[in-house]
Amino acid sequence: MHLVLGLDGPLRVRVADAPWVHLAGVLTAPDVPHCLDAEGREVLLVFLDPESEVGASLAAALTGPIRGLSAAERDTLAREADPSRLMGPEGAAWTRRVVEVLGAGALPPSRSIHPRVRRVLRLLHELPPGQDASLATLAAQVRLSPGRLMHAFTESIGLPLRPYLAWLRLQRAAAAIVSGMPLGDAAQAAGFADSAHMSRTFRRMLGMSPSALRGAHRSQLVQDRGARRV
Template identity: 40%
Template sequence: MKPRGRVQMLRCALDGVEATAAHTTHAFARHSHDRFGIGVVVAGGQRSASGRGPVEARAKDVITVNPGEVHDGSPLDEHGRAWRMLYFEPSLVYATLAECAHAPVREVELTRPVLNDPQLSACFTRLYSVAVSAANERAGFDDLACEEALLALFAHVGRHHATPLTPEREHIGPIVRARSRIDDDPASSATLADLAAEAGMSRFQLLRSFAHEVGLPPHAYRMQRRVALARRLIASGTALADAAACAGFSDQSHMTRAFVRLLGITPASYAGAVR
């Protein structure tokens, strides 16, 4: 199974950062990322149901996503759209924002999913160029240029496009328990009845409440967590067939279909970029 168009994982010179380049008509199902995402649409346009509301993005717009934010994405027309994207580990974002602000930063969210900010776009393009383009052209890395570009990007983000989150007292509710069971062992074949028992609900109550609180039904959420587990295994050097088995997929083809549906790339392409 191949994506319609091309979504490509690229080598990146920065630890804690993943990069993609895409030109595709692929419609992405509802999903979320474990990382912050910042990117620029370079051609065409996209419509998405963001956790911060429905949005449309067009060429030259900056697009963002927060960790855990459920969203989808489809092209505005048959020509598709092209974008460049960087995904940042939350710990890297918090540390960089704290350094720029000279103050501790615990948790923030990127305030808007689509931005028309030429300075932010220029900062992103600079970082993408020095950290990604040079790496994939096998030229020499310039660590100093990467560090400068990273700080410039997040200095601007921190001043204009990040909102501190107020810490909330942790509440271990029934849906949190059910979701934690999936998080702890995504490869498990737990049934809806098992998850309902964990939450102390009927299957129907669990299904309705899980979709409302998480943004995805249990099966789709587990599939997403299996893809995330497989990505970690593949990045660590695990063979594709073994990663599929360890992550709970019926076979490698099953894993490939899930990767393409959620990420627009195949596991083999991902492996080639991160190893």
């Protein structure tokens, strides 16, 4: 799911062959072909996993392929959004705020994180690219059975381990690309098999190519994995 805010003016949005519309911001449902024209605009682009609690709440509130944001809604969210902080512990609270502002319904209280899951999260963020991050290996390192870890991880984070790992890899690759790293080097640094694998994953999960991020120095890009940070 894509949430895009036009920080300094409206965006033009079109779904399939429908006419262009001008919106202060837009939330797009998963797997919806659409065009976004933000030329000359600074934007905040947030990717939300539809399997997360926030993603599921927003998806349930969509009555069509997109949900436009009013200028007041855009201003409220933009005022509270610092991209450098959204990528840290405050990111989960901001995405829950999106649910509130868009009237998508109440979310359950924030989850407590199982101590072994907290250790897994630390391991994942410290693990060098390409190292074994399989469920069995992680379970052995935190002394849980694979089945117990899988259950505890989903209960603690609100997202299964496998999509969490995919989002973590995408985040690392996106950050490397935006910083100017060549695509092949970014793929290796993020743990992809090669740049082709990275490109396929970007198109499948984000609906865009990695090279499209080359212009992201004029935008602010955040990938929300639907997880609490620690």
